[in-house]
Amino acid sequence: MRKLYGTALTAVMASAALLTAGCGQGLLGGGDDAGSGEKKDQPIMLGMLIPQSGSEAAIGPYMSNAAQMAVDEINAKGGVLGRKLELKTADDACDPQTAAAGANKLVTAGVDVSVGGYCSGATLPTLPIFDKAGVPMIIPVANSQELVDQKLKNVFLINGTGGQQAAAAAAWMTKEGAAKVALMHDNTSYSKDLAVRTQKLLDEPGGPETAILEAVTPKESDYSANINNVLAKKPDYVYWTGYFQEAGLLARQFRQAGYKGKIMVGDGSVSPKLIEIAGAEAAAGVYATMTQTPETLQGAETWIADYKKKFGSDPGPYSNQSYDAVRLAAEAITKAGGTDGQKIVAALEAIDGFPMFSGPLKFTPEHTLSTGGFQILVVKDGAFALQDALQ
Amino acid sequence: MSQLVWNGLFVGSFYALVALGYSMVYGIIKLLNFAHGDLYMLGAFIGFAVLGAAGGVSAAMALPLLLLVLVLTMGVTGLAGVVLERVAYRRLRGAPRLSLLITAVGASFALEYGMRAAAGADPRVYPVRLGGTSLEVLGARVTLQQLALVAVAVLLMIGLNLLVTRSREGRAMRAVALDPRAAALMGIDVDAVISRTFFLGSALAGAAGVMAGAHYGKIDFMMGFLIGLKAFTAAVIGGIGNIPGTMLGGLLLGLLESFGTFWLGGEWRDVFAFGVLILFLTVRPTGLLGERVTERV
Numbered sequence: 001m002r003k004l005y006g007t008a009l010t011a012v013m014a015s016a017a018l019l020t021a022g023c024g025q026g027l028l029g030g031g032d033d034a035g036s037g038e039k040k041d042q043p044i045m046l047g048m049l050i051p052q053s054g055s056e057a058a059i060g061p062y063m064s065n066a067a068q069m070a071v072d073e074i075n076a077k078g079g080v081l082g083r084k085l086e087l088k089t090a091d092d093a094c095d096p097q098t099a100a101a102g103a104n105k106l107v108t109a110g111v112d113v114s115v116g117g118y119c120s121g122a123t124l125p126t127l128p129i130f131d132k133a134g135v136p137m138i139i140p141v142a143n144s145q146e147l148v149d150q151k152l153k154n155v156f157l158i159n160g161t162g163g164q165q166a167a168a169a170a171a172w173m174t175k176e177g178a179a180k181v182a183l184m185h186d187n188t189s190y191s192k193d194l195a196v197r198t199q200k201l202l203d204e205p206g207g208p209e210t211a212i213l214e215a216v217t218p219k220e221s222d223y224s225a226n227i228n229n230v231l232a233k234k235p236d237y238v239y240w241t242g243y244f245q246e247a248g249l250l251a252r253q254f255r256q257a258g259y260k261g262k263i264m265v266g267d268g269s270v271s272p273k274l275i276e277i278a279g280a281e282a283a284a285g286v287y288a289t290m291t292q293t294p295e296t297l298q299g300a301e302t303w304i305a306d307y308k309k310k311f312g313s314d315p316g317p318y319s320n321q322s323y324d325a326v327r328l329a330a331e332a333i334t335k336a337g338g339t340d341g342q343k344i345v346a347a348l349e350a351i352d353g354f355p356m357f358s359g360p361l362k363f364t365p366e367h368t369l370s371t372g373g374f375q376i377l378v379v380k381d382g383a384f385a386l387q388d389a390l391q
Numbered sequence: 392m393s394q395l396v397w398n399g400l401f402v403g404s405f406y407a408l409v410a411l412g413y414s415m416v417y418g419i420i421k422l423l424n425f426a427h428g429d430l431y432m433l434g435a436f437i438g439f440a441v442l443g444a445a446g447g448v449s450a451a452m453a454l455p456l457l458l459l460v461l462v463l464t465m466g467v468t469g470l471a472g473v474v475l476e477r478v479a480y481r482r483l484r485g486a487p488r489l490s491l492l493i494t495a496v497g498a499s500f501a502l503e504y505g506m507r508a509a510a511g512a513d514p515r516v517y518p519v520r521l522g523g524t525s526l527e528v529l530g531a532r533v534t535l536q537q538l539a540l541v542a543v544a545v546l547l548m549i550g551l552n553l554l555v556t557r558s559r560e561g562r563a564m565r566a567v568a569l570d571p572r573a574a575a576l577m578g579i580d581v582d583a584v585i586s587r588t589f590f591l592g593s594a595l596a597g598a599a600g601v602m603a604g605a606h607y608g609k610i611d612f613m614m615g616f617l618i619g620l621k622a623f624t625a626a627v628i629g630g631i632g633n634i635p636g637t638m639l640g641g642l643l644l645g646l647l648e649s650f651g652t653f654w655l656g657g658e659w660r661d662v663f664a665f666g667v668l669i670l671f672l673t674v675r676p677t678g679l680l681g682e683r684v685t686e687r688v
Binding site (some may be wrong): 054057217220221225226245251252256258279 | 394395398399401402405448507512513514516520525534567604607608609611613614616617618647648649652653654655658661
C-alpha cells in the first residue's frame, strides 16, 4: 500500500514537472513574432496583481476598476493591433508569498504585460518571476527604491519613487519651519524605506532634525505605547510613512494623547478612509505627500464622471495610475508592433511625452519617472485637497 | 511611568476578555479554539450592524445606547459560538486532537472570509464613537470612556468568576472540566454544559469586539487574527484553563508590550514581550496560576 502510494506520488510529481516545463516553453514561444502571429485572433492579456484580500484589500477595486475602464475604452476603439485587450487580475494580499504565487499564475495564464503592483514588499518577489518569463512590468503604484535597485530591464515604475517622495517630505517640512520630526513606519519594505530616506535627508545640516524613528506593528488597534514613546521626544511634526488604516488610528490617538503639533502621512495613507477612521476633528489639517489623485487632477472631471457612471462609486487612490498603466501598455504594444517582451521594453524606453495624469511621460535610464510629481495635500472639510504643488 | 502602566492595563483588559473564552473552552474540552479571535471580530460587526439599524443618536444617548448594543451583541455572539461548537466541533469530539485543531483553523478562515464576502474588505467605522475628554490620574492621561470600558471589562470578569465558582451551572462546568465521563455519570448533561461554556466565552469576545469598535472606531474582517493570537498567549501565560490566571495573563501581556515599547522601541516590542514569555514558561510551564495536572490512567 505504502509503495503504491509512493509510485502514484512520483507519477503526479513527474507530470507536474512536465506540465510546468511545457508552460515555460509555451511562454517563450509566445514571445516570438511567429508565436504572436499564431494567436492573432486571441486577446492580448494584461496581468494585474493587486491586493484583493488582507489588510490592503480596500485598494484592489480602485485599481482593477480603473484598469478595466481603460481596457474597455481601448477595446471600444478597436483594441490594439486589431486584437482585444483582456485584463486578468490576481490577488497578492499585500503578502510576498501570495504575490509570488499570483505572479506564477499570471505567467502560466500567458499574460503579455503586467500592469499591477501595489505593496512594494509584495511586488518585489514578483520581479524575477515576470523577468524570467520575459513579461514587461509597468508598476502603477509600488514605488520602493528596492524595486529600482534590482536593475531589471523589464521593470518600469510610473509612480514617483521613495527617494522622490522623501525629498518632497523633507522639502515641505523645511518650508514649514519644523524643528523636530518624529518618523514613524510599519516595518514593511515601502514604509521603512521612505522613513529612512527621509531621515537621511533631514540629517543634512539646515532644516529640521529627526527626533525619533519609531516602528509600529501594523493591523493593531492600540498605538498608545508607540505614541507615548514619540511624545516623550517632544516633536513638532510627525511623519507616518505606512498605510491608511493605521494612519487614521494614529491621527486620532495622537490627538487624544494631547499632541498639538502637525501630522503628515505618506502616499500609502491617502484614502477617504483615513478621515473616517480618525474622525473629522482629528483628521483636519493632516498633511500628506502624494502623487496626483483623482481629486487633485486638473481636467479629470469627465474621467471621474465616467468612472462613477460605470462602477457606481468614486475613483480612489491609484485609480488614475492604474488607468494610465493600461493605456501605457497599449501604447507600448502598438509601438512594438506585437507582444514580444523585448520590443515592448524598447518601446517603453523610447516613449517621450506620452500624456498621462502625472504629465507627459519620459522614463529615466532607471525606468522611473523623470519627475516624481509629489505634492502636498491637506485634509480640509473632510477631504484631501491640494495644499502645495511643490513646483 | 504611570502612563505606561495605564496603557498596558487598558490594552491588557481587552486581551483578558478575549483570552477568557480561549481558556474556558480549553479547560473544558481541551480544544484550542482558533476561531475565537474571529468571534471577537463577529461581535464588532454585529454591534456595527445594530448601531447602524438604530440610526443617528445624540451624543448624550451614546453611552446608554452602546451599553444596550453591548448586551444585545453579547447574546448574538454567544449564540454564534454555540452554533460554531455544534457545527464544527461536537461531531469531532472523539476524533484525534489534530483533526479538531484543523477544524478550528478552518472555522477561523471561514468566519474571516465569510465576513469579507458579506461586509466587504473595506474597513468600517463605527457610527457612534467614544471620543472624550481626558483627565490626569496620577500623571497618566486617561479618558472617562477608557475608564468606563475598563470598568465594564472588570464587571464582566467578576460576573464570570462568580458564575463559575458560585452557581450550579458553574459547578457543572468545573465538573466537566475535571472529568467529563464521571460528570456524565453523575447526571450532568455534558453537551449542554459545553454549549453554555461556548456561549459565555463567545459573549465575552463579542463584548470586547463592540468595545474595541466603539473606542478605536475601525473594524475589519481581519481584526480578530492578531488579538486572537495575543489572547491565546495571554491565556497560556496565566495558566490556560484557569480563569483568574487568564485575566492576570492578559493584563501582564499588555504591560509587557507597553514597557517593551518604551524600553526598546516599537520594533523590538514583540521580541521583548515574547522573549519574556518564553523565559517565563521555561521556568513555570503551567503559567501564572495553572496547576500541574498529574496524568491519570
